[in-house]
Amino acid sequence: MRLALAASWWFGVGVGIASLFWLAHAFSFQDAMPPWLGWIAVALLSAYTALYWALALGLAHAVTRKASGISFAVHASAGFMIAEWLRGIVLTGFPWNPLASIWLDAPHVAQGAAVIGGLGLSGVTILLCGLIAAVTRGDSLRPLIATIGIITAWLAFPQKGTVADTSIPISVVQGNISQSDKWRPGEADAQLMKYMALTKAPLSNAPRLIFWPEAAITEPLDIDLALRRQATSALSAQDLLFTGAIGTTENKGLTNSVFVLDADGAILVRYDKAHLVPFGEYLPFSNILGRLGMSRLVPGNTDFIAGPGPRTLNIRKLRAGVSICYEIIFPAAVIDPENRPAFLFNPSNDAWFGFGGPQQHLAQARLRAIEEGLPIIRATPTGETAVIRSDGSIAARLPAHQAGRLDAFLPSPADPTQYSLWGNAIPLGAGIIVIAIAGLRRLRRNHRA
Template identity: 60%
Template sequence: MILIRAAIFALGAISSLGFAPWSLWPITLLSLILLLRHAGGARSWRQAAGAGWWFGLGLGCASLTWLAHAFTYQAAMPQSLGWAAVALLAAYTAGYWALSLGAAFAVSRTSGSAGFALASAATFILAEWLRGVLLTGFPWNPLGVIWLPLGEMARSAAVIGALGLSGVTIAIAGLLAAVTRRAGAAAMSLAPAMLVLTLALAGPRAAPDTEVPIRLVQVNIDQADKWRPGQARMQLERYRSLSGPPGTTAAPQLVFWPEAAIIEPLDADPALRSRAASILGPRDLLFTGATGEAGDGRYTNSVFVLDAAGRLLGRYDKAQLVPFGEYLPFAGLLERLGAARLVPGEADFVPGPGPQTLDIDGLRLGISICYEIVFPSGVIDRSHRPAFLFNPSNDAWFGKGGPEQHLAQARLRAIEQGLPIIRATPTGRTAVIRADGAIAASLPAHEAARLDAVLPAPNAATVFSRWGPVLPLCAAITMLAALLLKRQKHGRPRRRHI
C-alpha cells in the first residue's frame, strides 16, 4: 500500500511537467490516464479518493514550489516555513482531487469504465469550481491550462472556459484509460468525439492589431531591494529613465508600469504625480501601480492613470487580495503564533469594490492587479465591457516557475474574455497578449528593458464572457444526474475491468 501511494504521488509530481514553465502536456495527459485507470479499478470510493489525494499532493508539491521562494524576503518568518506552506497548500488542493475521484466512483458504480470517465470529468468540474470560490478561492493552475501550446484546443475556453477545458481533459484521459480495458468499446468512440467537439468550440483568432502605440517598462528591481527604506525615489528614477523620451507618433502613447512601481501613496502627493508623469508627451497616458490611501491610515494596492500634467484621470483598487500576502487572516491568533504578512508594513491592505471599466480619453480598459487575473469570473465588468485588460503584477516574489504559470493563466483569461491583456511586471514576464491568447511581444525575465508594441484589438464578446462558467457547470450537473438515475434504475454495481 505504501509503495502504491508513493507511486501515485510520484505520478502527480511528474504530471506537473505539463504546466509552465515546461508545458509538456503529453506527460500530464499520460499521467492522468494512469491515475484514472487505477482509480477506476479501485475497490471502494475511499480507495479512489485516496488515489486522487496522493496524486494531487504530488502535483501540488511539484508545481507550487515557487511559493517557498517568497519567504526568502520575509525576515519575520524562517525560510523553512515556506516549504511547510507549499506542503499545506498542496495538501489542501489535493483534497479537491480526492473529492472528485471519490464522488465519481460512487456515482458511476453501475456505469462501467466509460461512465467512470464521464463522472470523473463532471465531478472534477464541480471540484475545480469549488476550489476557486471556497475560503476566498485558489484557482491557480487549472488543469485546462496545459493545452496552451495547442492553440485550437486552448481557444475552446472562449466557450467553456478553463473550467470546461479542465473537465474535457479529465474526460479524454478517462476514456483513453477505459480503452485499455476490456470494457472500453464505448470509450473507443467517445474519446475522439469529445476531442472533435472541443476543437469545434474553438474561438476565433485575434483581430488585427490597432495602431495605438504602447510602451511597457520592466526595471528588474530584485524583491530583496524593493522595500528597503530610502529606495522609493531611486526606483522611481529608474522607471523614468527606462521609460525613455516621450512617444513621437501622432497617436497618444500608452505607458505601462507594473504593480507597486511607486510604493508611496500616489493619490496624496501631487509633486510625486508630476514627477512620474514628466516622461509623457502632451497626449500620452501613464498607467502605473502604486499605493493608494483609503482613509483612517489604511491603504490600497492600486493602479492610477495620469496625464502629462500629472492629473489623476482614473483609479482602480485591487479587490481580490492575497491571503498572507496583502492581509493576514485571523490576524489576532496568527500574529501570536509568529506569522506575518509577506508584504512589509504594519497595516493590511483593504480591498476595492471589484471589476470596473475605466473610460479615459476614448479608451475602455479593465484592470486586474496581479493575482486577480487567475479568477475567471472576476476580471471584467460584464455590464460595461472593456476593450482591453491591464494586468500589472509583481512576480519578483516567486522565482522562476510562479511568473511563468501566472503568464499562462493570463493567456487563458484573454481567450475566455476575447480581450487583449497588457501585462507589466518589474522582473518578468512582461508581455502583450492578443485576444486569442497568443503572445504578440514579450521581454525576457530578469532583464531591464522597455517593450514598444501596438495595442492589440479585442475580439467580439465570447460565450464565456457573457455567461461565465454556466455551461460547464450545467453539463457537469446534467451528467451526474443521468448517472445517478442510471444507478437508481439498475441497482447492482457493474464490474469495472482493469
C-alpha cells in the same frame, strides 16, 4: 471508495508540490517568517488543493460503482468541473494552475475556452484521460471510438482569425527590480528614476499608453502631487501613464491600486484591488495567527483595504479594465460585464516567486484573454512582462530578469465570447446535471433492491 479517495488525493498532492514549489521562495523576503516555513506552506497548500481531486474522483466513484470505464470517465469529468469551481470560491478561492493551461501551446484546442472556459476545457481534459484509461484497460472499443470522435469534433470546430491590432502605441516597462531591493529603505527614488529612464519617449510623437508594474511606486500616490509630477515628467504631452502604486482611503487605510495619470500628474481615474492575497496583503485570522508569530509576507504590519471589485475605467474614449496581480487567476471575475472594456491591464509583482510561478501566472492571463476575448497588457518588475492578444497568443514579450521596455500597438478586442456572456454556467451546469442524473439513478436502483 477508500482507494478512490486515497489515490486521487495523493495524486493531487504530487501535482501540488510539483507545481507550487515556487511559493517557498516568497518566504525568503520576510525576516519574521523563516525560509523553511515556505516548504511547509507548499506541503500544506498541496494537501489542501488535493482535497478537490479527491472530491472529484470520489464523487465519480460514488455514482458509477461497477459501471463501465466510459461511464466513470464522463462522471469524473463532471465531478472535476464541480470541484474546480469550488476550489475557486472556498476560503476566498485558489484556482491557481487550472488543468486547461496545458493546452495553450495547442491553440486550436485552447480556443475552446472562449465557449466553455478554462473550467470546461479542464473537464474535457479529464474526460479524454478517462477514455484513454478505459481503452488501455481493454473495456471495449467504445471508449476508443468516443475519444476519436471528441478529438475530431474539436479539431473540426471553426476557429476565429486573429484580430488586427489598433494604431494606439503602447509602452510596457520592466524595471528588473528584485523583491529584496523593492522595499529597502532609501531605494524608492532610485527605482522611480529607473522607470522614468526606461519610459523616455521614443522618436515618434504619437500619444502613448505607458504601463508600469504593480506597486512600481511604493509611496501613497494620491496624496503626493510632487511625486506624481516627478513620475510623469518622462511623458510627452498627450501620453497616459498606468502605474501600480499605494493608495489611501478616507479612513487612512492603504490600498493596492492602479492610477492613470496624465502628463501633468493629474489622476484621471483609479482602481483599488478587490481580491487581496491572504498572507500577502492581509493576515487572515490575525488575532490568532499574529499571536503565533505569523505575519504578512509583504513588509509592514498594516493590512491593505479591498476595493469594490471589477470596473471599467473610461479614459479619453478608451475603456480599460484592471486586474491587479492575483485577480487575473479568477475566471468570470475580471471585468465589469455591464461595461465591457476594450482591454485588460494586469500589473503584477512576480519577483516574489523565482522560477515557475511567473510562467504559470502568465499562462493563466492567457486563458483569461481567450475566455473574455480581450487583449491583456501584463507589466511586471522582473518578468513575465507581455502583450497578449484576445486569442491568447503573445504579441510581444520581455525576457525575465532584464530591464527594458516593450513598444507595441494595443491589440484589438474580439467580439464578446460565449464565455464572457455566460461565464461558468455552461460547464458547471453540465457537471451538476450529469452528477445529479447519475445520483438519482443510483438511488432508484438501491430503492428497487
